Each structure stands twice: as structure tokens, then as C-alpha cells.
């Protein structure tokens with residue numbers, strides 16, 4: 001047992017745990033902003049609480065303090081993440097804490113955004129606000145896995161996903177391989193990530209919707225990113241014709257003006273030219289950097305076998321989900337065995353995800 005004195009009390013831990021829960025609930029809803037939880041206490045009682053709201057506005061501190069008209073004299077504020085010190089789309093949250101006359105701020109971990117990183121503690125202390133950090137930092141760090149990875153590496157956190165039959169067959173043309181429970185988990189992954197990356201081949205062969213179709217969460221469907229080197233995507237696909245069209249970004253490398261102008265006219269489409277690699281494919285590393293530059297920090301990849309396989313070989317996935325059906329499709333020839341071999345080689349850990357999927361199985365590689 002460690003005899004090192006813990007500077008935080010049991011009450012501090014309780015309040016920070018509540019803040020962590022408040023943050024967790026917002027996962028998937030806050031866009032490019034990290035989901036933060038905030039608890040405001042005074043005389044050992046919670047006087048307000050808040051979290052980062054839809055699309056990141058307002059921030060957690062403002063959400064909580066606004067509820068008490070920014071009157072928080074003598075209070076202690078618990079935050080899962082360092083309060084921002086920079087002017088972004090909103091003024092710095094440290095100003096709101098000062099304006100509200102809080103007495104003490106305890107936050108869990110530093111914000112990896114360079115504009116704020118490790119600056120809040122000094123700033124708040126200079127304004128005579130007793131500030132400390134590190135409370136339940138291991139637990140809070142897990143919340144910001146994706147965000148921290150993206151900010152540190154300047155590429156998004158990438159999650160892969162593939163479905164196969166019981167006998168490891170890979171099916172083409174939008175055949176339903178897995179059951180409704182597995183599909184719900186897939187939709188949850190779509191909801192939790194800012195963008196979904198696919199290929200023009202999948203759009204053309206499956207005509208997918210690529211939305212999150214979980215009750216009440218439809219508005220949090222991801223931005224659609226399409227790899228389409230030669231601009232071959234079918235302009236009549238659902239994603240372009242649907243009335244509630246989602247934003248789409250097409251990554252290409254072509255000088256064919258006729259094709260460029262045709263794609264330009266499609267609804268809610270942005271086109272981004274990406275350099276070729278040595279094999280005249282789009283350079284996937286550069287592509288990821290471009291995605292990051294658009295403030296997209298988490299991506300779920302739903303491509304076919306070829307691109308998925310390339311991305312595993314290039315070690316571009318941070319985690320991978322393999323859904324396995326209980327059904328066999330004996331007449332199908334193509335299988336995912338080479339992909340599974342690569343997954344086993346490239347990832348240190350694999351686990352069976354303990355969630356109800358009836359007879360389907362979900363394996364997570366990480």
C-alpha cells in the first residue's frame with residue numbers, strides 16, 4: 001500500500017466521478033470539441049453542474065455556471081479537462097470562472113490543445129484562484145483517448161469495422177450479414193465518431209445511407225468522407241439525393257474538368273485534392289492529415305476488403321471491430337482470413353466484446 005498522501009479528499013473524488021459521468025453522456029454529441037463534465041459545489045453541496053453541449057457549445061463551465069447566473073462566489077469547480085485559456089469560437093472559459101468568482105478549481109487532465117495546454121493552472125493561480133490538477137486522471141484520460149491521440153499526432157483516431165459470416169466469408173453488394181443487434185452497435189460507432197470514411201466502390205455497389213439510425217441520435221450522424229481517386233462516384237446515389245443530405249467530402253486526384261464539375265454540383269459536397277503515393281493511389285497518410293486539418297478527430301472506416309486491408313497493412317487503425325455472424329454463406333468464395341491474419345499480427349490485444357448480440361460475435365482488436 002502506498003503511504004504517499006493523496007492531496008484530494010473522498011468528496012473531491014465523488015464530485016469528479018460525477019463530472020466524468022456527465023462528460024461520458026455527451027460522447028458523440030460535441031463535434032470537434034472534447035466532451036467535458038463540470039460540477040460546482042459550495043459548502044459541500046452541489047450547487048450546479050453542466051457538460052459540453054451539442055456541437056461543443058456552450059462549454060461545460062459556461063453550461064454549469066449559467067444555471068446559477070454566474071454567481072458562484074466561494075465555490076469549488078470540478079472539471080474533467082483543463083479549462084480553455086484561448087480565444088477560439090468562444091472566449092476562454094478561465095474568464096468565466098474568474099467572472100463567477102469561484103474560489104477553487106480542480107481539473108483532471110491537461111488539454112492537449114496547444115493553445116491551452118498547461119496554461120490554465122498558472123493563469124488561474126495568478127488571479128488568486130486555488131487551482132490543482134490530477135484528480136482521477138487515469139479515469140479521465142480514457143475519456144479523451146481519441147482527442148488526445150489526434151491532437152498529439154495531428155491525424156484522426158481511426159476505427160475499423162468489418163462484418164463476415166460464421167465461416168469468415170466476405171460479402172459484396174450490401175448483403176445483410178449480421179443481425180439487428182450488431183447493426184445497432186455499428187450505428188453506435190457511427191454516432192460516436194465525427195466522420196465515416198468509405199470508398200466510391202461501396203457507394204456505387206451498396207448505395208448506403210451511412211447515417212446513424214438509432215432513435216433520437218439521427219442528428220449526430222457522421223460527416224461522410226469518400227475516397228474516389230478518379231471521381232467515379234455515382235451521382236444518383238442516396239447520399240446525394242436524400243433531402244436531409246449530410247455533409248460529404250470527396251478526396252480525389254484528377255484533372256478531368258468534366259468530372260470535377262459534375263461532382264461539384266452535387267448537394268453538400270466539398271472536394272479535396274490529395275497527392276498520389278508511389279503507386280498512383282491517394283496517399284493515405286496525407287489524406288489523414290487533411291482530415292485532421294478539417295478538425296475531424298475521430299473516424300470510423302466502412303470500406304470494402306481492398307482498402308480495409310491496405311489500411312491494416314499501413315497500420316492506420318487504432319482499433320478494429322470484427323462482427324461475425326452465425327450464418328454461413330457457402331456459395332460465396334471471398335473470405336476475410338488474410339485480413340484476420342493481419343489483425344492478429346498488427347494488434348497487441350484482442351477481446352470478445354461483452355454486449356448482447358444474440359448469436360453474433362464481436363471481436364475488438366486494439
Ligand SMILES: NC(=O)c1ccc[n+]([C@@H]2O[C@H](COP(=O)([O-])OP(=O)(O)OC[C@H]3O[C@@H](n4cnc5c(N)ncnc54)[C@H](OP(=O)(O)O)[C@@H]3O)[C@@H](O)[C@H]2O)c1
Nearest residue numbers: 162163172173174199201205229281282303304305306307
Ligand atoms: N462486409 C463488410 O463489412 C463490408 C463493408 C463495406 C463494404 N463491403 C462491400 O465491399 C465491397 C467493396 O469492396 P472492395 O474491396 O471492392 O472496395 P474498397 O476496398 O471499398 O475500395 C477499393 C477501391 O479503393 C480505391 N483504393 C484502394 N487503395 C487506395 C488508395 N490507397 N488510395 C485511394 N484509393 C484507393 C481503389 O479505387 P480505384 O478503382 O480508383 O483504383 C479501389 O478500387 C462492396 O461491394 C460492399 O458491399 C462489405
